[in-house]
Amino acid sequence: MIGLKHHFRGAIVVSLAALAGVLSGCGAASPAGNAKVITFAYSTNYVFDSTPLANAYAKFIKEQYQKQYPGYTVKLIPIGGANNQIVTALSLMYRSPSTAPDVAEIPTGMLGELVASNQALPIDKYLAGSSWWAHFPASIKKETTFNGHVYGANEGMNDAALWYNKALLRKAGIALPWHPTSWAAVLSAAEAIARTSPSAYPLWLFAGNASEIVGSLLGGVNLILGSSTPYIQNPAGKFVVDSPGLRQVFSFYKTVAEKHLDAPLSLLTNPDALTFPESLLAKNKVGIEIAGNYVGDEFASGTVGSGLGGFTCSPCIPDAPQKIGVTPIPKMTGGGAVSTLSGWDLPVYAGAKDPKAAFNLINLIESKQNMLVGDNAAGWPPNDTRYVSAPLYDNFAPVFNQFFAQLLPDSTVVPATPDANVWSTGFNNATEAMLQNPSTSVSAAIGIMQQYVTGQLGSSKTVVIP
C-alpha cells in the first residue's frame, strides 16, 4: 500500500507535466513575419492544366524573383481543391497576419470581399511604374477597381464560346464553318444533330449546382448577356430575380428540355462536370457545347514555353482545329457576340511587411514571357493587348487561342461574389428543374429562382425588372 501511494502520486505529477507541455505547445506564438520572405499562395490543381505544371510555374516564378531580388526569398503556398475549397482555404489564411499570403492567386469574385474586409492593399502607386497595366483592356482594369482604387492585377480570365464537333454537324447537313447568328439557329442545329446522330448529345448546356457558380458562368449566364436584359445585377447592385431576359433564357432551357437536346442531367450534375466538355467533344459524343476557352488547351500537345515542359493533353486530339470548331455565342436575335469573363486576380495583402516587394512578384508574373507561359499553362487569353498575337501563345493551341484572345473585347465581367453564388444557386435550381421536368413552365422556373434567392438574400438585395 505504501508503494501504491508513491506510484499514484508519481502518476499525477507525470500527467500534470504532460498536460502542461501540451498546453504550452498549443499556446506557442507563431513566428513574426519576415520582411525578406514573400509568401505566394497558388492553386495546384484548379487553375493550371495540371498539378505538375502549376508547381513548375510557381517554382519558375520563385527562381526568377530570387535571382532578380537577391536577399529575398519566395515561400510558395500550394492550395488544392476546386473553386470553393480555394476560397475557403484562402479566407481562413487571411484571418491571421501570420498566415495571410503576401500575394495570392484568388478567384475574381473574392477580391471584392477582401476589399470589404480591409485585407487587400490599394496598389495604384505601384501600378503607375509598371509597363503592362496601361495595355490591359478597360473591362479587366475595372474588374479589380473598387471605390476608385485598384486592389489587384488580373492574372488571367476565361471567356466562353460555342464549341462544336465538325463531323456531327457535317452529318446533320450544317454548312461549315458554322456561325449561328441567333439562339434559334443554335436550337435548329441541335435538333438536326438529334435526328442524324441519336447516340450523341446534341447540346451541352450546364445546369444544376454541381459545378457551382463556375458552371453557370460558363453556361446559362452567357445567354443572359445575349438577352434583352443583359445583366444579373442592376446598377444599384440588386440581383435580378425576374426580367424579360431571364424569361427568355428559361424559355430556351425549356425548349432544350422538351426536345431532349441536352446531355443527361446526371452528367451535368456530376461534381466533375466542368471537365466533361472536352472529352465528350473528342469522343464525338456531343455536337455543340457552351463552354470555356480552356477546352482548346486540353487538346494541345505542345510545350507551354520557357522550358517548363509540356503537359499531358487530355484528351489528345491531333489536328484538333480540323475536327473541332469554335464560334461566338450569338445574342438572342443576332447583332453581336457575347461571353462572360471571370478568372483569377493577384492582390497584395493589406498587412504585408514589404508591399513593394510583394508587388514586385506581381510585376514579374505580368511580364511578357511569364504572362504568355502562364496563359498557355492555364488556358487564358493574354490580358496585355500587345501580346494577343504572340507566336508563343498562338502556336500553343492554334486557331483556338487566337479566337479567344480576339473575343476578349466582347466579353463582360460577371460578379462572382458570395451573394452572386446564392443567385447562381437559384438560377441553377431553376434550370435543373426544367431539364428534369420539361413540363415546368417558365413562370414556375422564375418562381423557383425568385423564392430561393429572395429567401436567402432578402428582398432588399433582389429586384424584379418588368
Added chain:
Amino acid sequence: MSDTAEALVTAARVEREDVPAGRRWDRRWAEWAGLGLLSPAVVVLLLFLIPVGLAVYFGLTNLTLIGPGANSLAFDPHINLSRALHDSVLRTSIILTLVFVVAGVAGADVLGLALAVCIRRASTAMSAVVGAIALLAFMLPPVTVGMTWYAFASAGGTLSSLLHQPHSDYLTSNAMTILVAANVWSLAGFAMLTCSAALRNVPEDMIEAAQLDGVTPWQRARHLYLPSLKPTLVVTSLILTLLSLGNFTLVYLLTAGGPGNATNILPMYSYQQAFQFNNLGYGALIGDVTVLLAALVAVAFIRASRVR
C-alpha cells in the same frame, strides 16, 4: 456491544491491518484520487463540449468566412435565429434529413436482420461469402460507396441497362430513393454483424419447445426472437442513426443536395451555407440543429433500451 457487533468490528480491524495508521480508503481524499483518475475522460468530454459550445456561440453571431463579417464578429442571436425561423429551405432540409435517416436505418436493420437469419441457416461456405460481402460494403470508404452508386444509378449505368432503359436517369428522377438505397447498402453489414451475434444468444431449447408446441414461424419471430433481439436492435439503430445523420460525403458525391433541394439534408445545407455562401455563422447554426436532432434521437433510444 453484543458479541456479534464486537466480532464485526474486530473483523473490520483485522481487514485493515495493513492500512497505515490514519490512512483510510473510505475517507474524502480517496474521492479526490478517483477524480484524478477520471481526468482522461474529462479531457475527452471537454474535447467534445468545447467545439460544440463554440459552434453554438458562432451560430448566434454574424460570422462570415470573408467580407465585413470576417473582421467584426458580433454576438447577435436575432440575425441567424430569425433567418432560421423563416428559412423554408431549412424546414425542408430537416424533413429530408428525417426521411433519409429513418428510411436508411429501418432499411439497414431489416436487411441486416434478414441477412443474419439467412446466413444462420446457410452452409458455412455460403454464410462466409455472404457475410464477407455485406461487411465489405460497410467497410468501404464513403467516396467508394458514392462512386459505385453513381455508376449504378446514373444515365447509362447498370440500373438503366438492367431495366433496358439506357437513357433513363434514375439518380436524378429518384434522387432520395437512390440515396437511401445507397445508405442501406453500406450500413446493412453492420446490422447483420450485430444481429448475428444476438441470434446466437437466443436459447435453442426455447425455440425447439415452441416448435414442438406448434408455434408458427411468425409467432416465434414475434414472441421469441424479437424480444431477445430488442436491446441489440436498439443499440444498432442508434449507431446507424448517428452515422446517417452525419453522412455528408454520400450526398455530396451523388447529388450535391440536388436536384434543386430534393436531397439537401442538414449536413449538405450546412456546408452550402458555410463554405459556398461564406455564412459561417448560419452554417454553424444549421450544424447545431443537427447536433440537437442527434441528441434527441440518442435520448429516445436510451429510454427505449431501458430494461423494464
